[in-house]
Amino acid sequence: MIIPMNETFFRYAVDSFVDHLYRWQTLxxxxxxxxxxxxxxxxxxxxxxxxxxxxxxxYLQRMIVDQxxxxxxxxxxxxxxxGQKVDNLLxxxxxxxxxxxxANTAFFPMFSxxxxxxxxxxxxxxxxxxxxxxxxxxxLSRDFPHIIDDIRMQLKxxxxxxxxxxxxxxNSPEIQKEQFKENLIEYKxxxxxxxxxxxxxxxxxxxxxxxxxxxxxFNRSSIMWKIKFDPRWxxxxxKETYLRARERIIENMDxxxxxxxxxxxxxxxxxxxxx
Numbered sequence: 001m002i003i004p005m006n007e008t009f010f011r012y013a014v015d016s017f018v019d020h021l022y023r024w025q026t027l028x029x030x031x032x033x034x035x036x037x038x039x040x041x042x043x044x045x046x047x048x049x050x051x052x053x054x055x056x057x058x059y060l061q062r063m064i065v066d067q068x069x070x071x072x073x074x075x076x077x078x079x080x081x082x083g084q085k086v087d088n089l090l091x092x093x094x095x096x097x098x099x100x101x102x103a104n105t106a107f108f109p110m111f112s113x114x115x116x117x118x119x120x121x122x123x124x125x126x127x128x129x130x131x132x133x134x135x136x137x138x139x140l141s142r143d144f145p146h147i148i149d150d151i152r153m154q155l156k157x158x159x160x161x162x163x164x165x166x167x168x169x170x171n172s173p174e175i176q177k178e179q180f181k182e183n184l185i186e187y188k189x190x191x192x193x194x195x196x197x198x199x200x201x202x203x204x205x206x207x208x209x210x211x212x213x214x215x216x217x218f219n220r221s222s223i224m225w226k227i228k229f230d231p232r233w234x235x236x237x238x239k240e241t242y243l244r245a246r247e248r249i250i251e252n253m254d255x256x257x258x259x260x261x262x263x264x265x266x267x268x269x270x271x272x273x274x275x
Contacts, residue, residue: 072268075272079196085107086188113145208265229256
């Protein structure tokens with residue numbers, strides 16, 4: 001039986017297609033077999049990094065809350081100190097006889113002021129905005145113990161210098177007591193204005209800003225965070241609008257977190273009022 005030419009060509013084409021399909025299937029299978037471990041490793045690393053960042057954000061929240069509680073306790077202790085011990089010291093000066101020198105003393109309260117751990121500033125949260133905020137509060141936490149030590153030393157220096165003047169009788173009792181009072185009043189003013197009204201409120205504000213942003217990041221996936229805040233994940237009418245959005249990203253994020261930060265600060269102020 002003679003097979004027509006068209007049927008022979010058809011069978012050849014089918015056989016050739018099947019042969020090529022088999023070869024491609026083998027090649028694709030081998031390619032997938034090679035890529036599968038790499039893909040699984042990439043997914044494993046992705047979820048591992050995601051888990052580590054979640055743990056870091058949780059750890060960061062704990063450290064920030066710890067610093068807030070520390071500042072609340074510190075403010076209450078210092079406020080009681082200048083409102084009671086320093087005032088009592090001032091009143092005892094006036095109670096001394098006119099002819100007597102005043103060498104009364106007061107002791108600065110003992111309490112612990114610890115900075116944030118070093119590893120806080122060594123790990124990335126996955127957000128440049130948060131990392132920048134964390135770097136600032138970390139620096140403030142490192143400076144704050146030095147501020148407290150300086151206030152402690154200023155009180156000691158004020159009292160020691162007054163004792164030398166009193167025991168050395170370099171001035172009359174009236175002048176010595178008046179100078180002592182002026183130095184103590186200036187010390188109280190400095191502590192009240194600079195520490196209680198500037199340094200601590202500033203530090204608390206920065207901590208509240210970080211805490212609000214970290215909580216938001218903790219409750220959002222990385223993709224949703226980028227879609228919400230990263231201009232690269234949004235559509236713009238032109239390049240200039242996009243560039244303006246990039247320049248204002250920090251300002252826009254601060255505005256977004258402003259209401260929540262104010263609520264956090266209000267809660268802190270209520271706690272301060274109860275101390």
